[in-house]
Amino acid sequence: MDKGLPIMVQGTHSDAGKSIVVTALCRIFKEKGYKTAPFKSQNMALNSYITVDGKEIGRAQGVQAEAAGIPATTYMNPILIKPTGEYKSQIVVHGKPYKNMQAGQYRQVFYNEGLSLIKDSYARLSENFERIVIEGAGSPAEVNLNDRELVNMSVANIANAPVILVGDIDKGGVFASLVGTLQLLDPVDRKRVIGVVINKFRGDLSLLKPGLDWFEDYTGLPVLGVIPFIDKLNIEAEDSLALEQYSSRKNQEKDLDIAVISYPRISNFTDVDPLMREPDCHVRFVRTNEELGKPDLIILPGSKNTLEDLAHIRKEGLAEEIISLVKENKTPIIGICGGYQMLGQTLADPDGIESGIEKVEGLGLIGNLSTTLTDKKRTVLSEGVIIYRGETIAVTGYEIHMGVSQFSDEQGDRFVQLIDGGTDGFISIDGRTIGTYFHGIFENDRFREVILNDLRGRKGLPEINDRVSFQALKEQSFHHLAQLVESHLNMELIEDKMALFQKN
Incomplete structure (x- = not known):
């Protein structure tokens, strides 16, 4: 098998929707018949997932592996950071606790070891899968951290992957965040960005069209898609930022x-x-x-x-x-x-x-x-x-x-x-x-x-029997997500760019 074709999804900030887009792409490629794997070099999350061999990885990568129809392994998330207190985290390496570290210590002491782990893990996935969907973290424009970062453009360079930049319109200021992120990227890294995706859109697309045209004219990059806000998506959230979406008050209409x-x-x-x-x-x-x-x-x-x-x-x-x-x-x-x-x-x-x-x-x-x-x-x-x-x-x-x-x-x-x-x-x-x-x-x-x-x-109250199978509901959700996202993405251009990057 030839080495797998990668695509990387980065965001303008945390909770922009990177994980959901990656999950969707994993299922889209699976349904197209490609053997597909997710990859996130370094994940910071308190929601974790246990692989079949009893190892701990980020829960998002476990769910993405389920969407791809494959068992999850630690190569899909070789480094997991679990915050334990102010400026201190437990570092999990290939599914097992490594040590507790302060943020500064992690950047200075662990960087070279982490980089080696990431290169090895990605190489193993590349040898065994036809498509690899890579997820970044936070923003690639963290100028104070980019000299030793292990999860955004450094990984795109390791994989020679084209990058899709995702912005969340639901939070407001999506064009400013997309343009600002692009402006802050190193010119070499900016060339990796093949286009942007606007996520969580509500309303009339015709009202957004002038903004889309302006963005493409101003940046020279295409808008690869506008994904609508998806309500009640039965797919697990990435981290505790999603808790802000949940209610704290009683719903009188529920039993x-x-x-x-x-x-x-x-x-x-x-x-x-x-x-x-x-x-x-x-x-x-x-x-x-x-x-x-x-x-x-x-x-x-x-x-x-x-x-x-x-x-x-x-x-x-x-x-x-x-x-x-x-x-x-x-x-x-x-x-x-x-x-x-x-x-x-x-x-x-x-x-x-x-x-x-x-x-x-x-x-x-x-x-x-x-x-x-x-x-x-x-x-x-x-x-x-x-x-x-x-x-x-x-x-x-x-x-x-x-x-x-x-x-x-x-x-x-x-x-x-x-x-x-x-x-x-x-x-x-x-x-x-x-x-x-x-x-x-x-x-x-x-x-x-x-x-x-x-x-x-x-x-x-009377009993309710024959409740829905949660696993069946999850599978339906993966399929629904893939169909919805694929219908709003320029998948032909994305796949052309994936092939072109691997030729260069």
């Missing part, structure tokens, strides 16, 4: 009100995505007591710094309100990963794995549960069975955590019986309090159906 506690270092919040696709559920991300209200279910999601996030919700008074709702109102609660750890009696970090806080009092909702953080990170795809409301349900999920949790069985039982003979999590005798290390637990259709019907029963 079930689900409150997700949104702490400062929330991670893997996409665990609740399957619930957001259910027609009777309104999922809210809440930060304050006033927003919390009296939901039908409280979810404590994962956290990259569990002790600090637990201390935060205590300081804000959210912890006391959660405890009161669970104990006095009998509100069901589910804690996932860091959220599970918060449910216990104590949470300790004696070696400073996540922060400078040595010990924090938990919520006490699993009274005899204690968790100690260790430097050994468990990353694994898991499966087992749970017994919920008298029904045995097969479940799968993935684990990403550095804590060891222990409790006696006085107040409840183990939540999951793993197929390897082990156990996971906790479920109270009344079934109202659940803790688990299983990310992706709500992607299990039967479990989601049973637990939602249990919530409906508590409110005197």
